[in-house]
Amino acid sequence: YEIRPHDWSSYVCSSGLVTCNLICDQMTAMPNKFFQFNSRPISVDLGLLIFRVVFGVDLFVKHGLFKIPLLLGSATPQFPDPFHLGTRLTIAIAFLSDGICSLLAVMGLGTRIASVIMILNLTVAWGMVYKFSVAQPTGEMLALYLAGAVALFLTGPGRFSIDSRR
Numbered sequence: 001y002e003i004r005p006h007d008w009s010s011y012v013c014s015s016g017l018v019t020c021n022l023i024c025d026q027m028t029a030m031p032n033k034f035f036q037f038n039s040r041p042i043s044v045d046l047g048l049l050i051f052r053v054v055f056g057v058d059l060f061v062k063h064g065l066f067k068i069p070l071l072l073g074s075a076t077p078q079f080p081d082p083f084h085l086g087t088r089l090t091i092a093i094a095f096l097s098d099g100i101c102s103l104l105a106v107m108g109l110g111t112r113i114a115s116v117i118m119i120l121n122l123t124v125a126w127g128m129v130y131k132f133s134v135a136q137p138t139g140e141m142l143a144l145y146l147a148g149a150v151a152l153f154l155t156g157p158g159r160f161s162i163d164s165r166r
């Protein structure tokens with residue numbers, strides 16, 4: 001690209017250096033492009049979709065479904081109650097996390113709020129019931145679920161979600 005001496009004033013960047021407008025425009029647009037939602041490759045959003053579906057369905061099937069009969073049953077179920085809120089209320093909170101929020105994560109609806117609820121519930125379960133142990137198979141799974149919920153909170157749901165349509 002050739003710059004003629006009489007055109008130099010139109011090619012002065014904000015730093016005062018004589019340069020090409022195209023380069024200046026690209027340099028000032030880079031931070032905006034970096035934070036734009038659509039600048040991610042589609043493979044990242046596809047990966048987030050797969051992660052959300054596998055994580056959410058697994059949490060729902062392994063931990064959410066079995067809480068429904070406990071919640072609706074007439075007998076007092078055996079269930080850890082670390083804050084002494086009552087067994088039914090504790091099961092309801094756990095079902096909100098493992099049942100409802102896991103399905104919200106699958107759909108990508110209210111994903112970050114659902115992730116916070118899952119993070120809180122999983123942290124309480126892992127810490128107060130399993131004493132942050134990863135030696136037990138259940139403690140290890142809770143640590144993995146917790147890591148997944150934190151990752152989902154940090155990344156968001158991705159482009160293929162209901163949240164991205166709003």
